Amino acid sequence: MSAQPATSAPSGLSTPPSPSAPSTPSASRGGRGRMGAGLWRAAGLRLLAIAVIVAVWQAVAMAKIWPPVFVPEPAAVWRQFVRTATEGYSGYPLAEHLLASLRRILIGCLYGIAGGISLGLLIGMLPSARALLGPLVTFVRTLPPLAYLSLLVIWFGIDEEPKIWLLLLASLPPVAVATAEAVRGVHEDYLNAARSLGAPRWALPWRVVLPSALPEIITGVRVAVGVAYTTVVAAETVNGVPGIGGMVRDAQRYNQTDVVILGIVVIGLSGLLIDFLLQSLDRVLVPWRGRT
Numbered sequence: 001m002s003a004q005p006a007t008s009a010p011s012g013l014s015t016p017p018s019p020s021a022p023s024t025p026s027a028s029r030g031g032r033g034r035m036g037a038g039l040w041r042a043a044g045l046r047l048l049a050i051a052v053i054v055a056v057w058q059a060v061a062m063a064k065i066w067p068p069v070f071v072p073e074p075a076a077v078w079r080q081f082v083r084t085a086t087e088g089y090s091g092y093p094l095a096e097h098l099l100a101s102l103r104r105i106l107i108g109c110l111y112g113i114a115g116g117i118s119l120g121l122l123i124g125m126l127p128s129a130r131a132l133l134g135p136l137v138t139f140v141r142t143l144p145p146l147a148y149l150s151l152l153v154i155w156f157g158i159d160e161e162p163k164i165w166l167l168l169l170a171s172l173p174p175v176a177v178a179t180a181e182a183v184r185g186v187h188e189d190y191l192n193a194a195r196s197l198g199a200p201r202w203a204l205p206w207r208v209v210l211p212s213a214l215p216e217i218i219t220g221v222r223v224a225v226g227v228a229y230t231t232v233v234a235a236e237t238v239n240g241v242p243g244i245g246g247m248v249r250d251a252q253r254y255n256q257t258d259v260v261i262l263g264i265v266v267i268g269l270s271g272l273l274i275d276f277l278l279q280s281l282d283r284v285l286v287p288w289r290g291r292t
Contacts, residue, residue: 072258077265080258089259090250092242098266100242101232104160108167108235109228113221116172120179120217121205130180141173145234153238163235170231171224178220182213215286222278229271 054074060066061073068076084094092100119137122129145166152162186209194208210217233245240246244263251259 069255069257072261076258077261080262084259084262089247090241094262094266097242097244097247098270101236101244101267102270104163104235104243105167105225105228105232108164109171109225111164112168112171112224112228113175115168116175116220116224117179117210117217119172119176120220121183121209123176123180124183124213125205125209134180137173137176140169141177145170145231149234149238158239162238163240166235167228167231171228174224174227175217175220178216178223179213182216182220183209185216186212215282218278218282218286222275222282225274225278226271229267229274232267 057071058074061068061071065071081094086093088094089097119133123133123137124130148169149162149166152165156162156165190208190212191204194204199207232243233248236243236245237249240249244267248260248263251257251263
């Protein structure tokens with residue numbers, strides 16, 4: 001008997017390709033596991049760095065190279081933290097000092113960011129505005145905050161106004177410079193495409209230029225908030241209680257180094273938290289950063 005011929009597909013029909021194997025649940029779990037391991041590793045490294053810093057600090061304090069009034073032990077700062085959080089300092093608990101400073105930073109930065117974006121759009125889009133306002137923004141950006149704090153106190157008194165104005169003037173120039181440079185970097189093809197689609201001239205800054213410049217603007221906002229945070233101690237040197245800067249200033253007058261270090265740590269940790277929130281906002285508003 002002869003062997004049966006192999007069955008072939010009818011003429012004109014091709015054998016459909018076999019579908020690719022879907023990703024298995026174990027593979028996706030493996031990817032999530034590696035990501036989780038990476039996060040735990042990063043957290044462990046940060047905790048290790050903090051532990052090393054505290055250990056070196058404790059070793060220097062125990063060596064008595066300097067008196068305790070200069071370098072207190074970490075335990076002394078911790079006790080001061082508990083005392084300030086529960087009993088308060090200068091009549092206010094630590095949380096109220098922090099919230100007062102954060103409120104001033106928030107108000108000053110909101111005004112500064114709004115003004116910086118507006119000035120940056122003008123400077124970046126209009127050559128006449130660039131020639132007129134560019135040197136003024138650079139002049140303010142190079143001034144240290146204490147240089148005009150006394151003038152603000154003369155103009156606005158010793159209440160909240162000079163502090164808000166100082167933080168506004170500290171946060172406005174970084175946003176204005178970042179916005180202006182980002183606007184000047186917007187490709188002309190984007191504007192031409194919007195015009196060809198019928199976009200009116202007045203809508204170009206808000207519908208085309210601002211979204212295109214948004215990544216650099218958010219970077220400028222992060223820089224501005226950092227500058228404002230470094231300025232809050234100077235802003236609260238005059239009638240700054242309640243406030244972290246005012247607390248640090250009062251403690252410096254009486255050589256309470258543990259309170260000064262506590263204020264520095266609180267400012268640094270809250271600054272890290274605010275920067276983390278700004279990075280999260282960056283990922284939400286600019287999801288294409290680093291992918292194009």
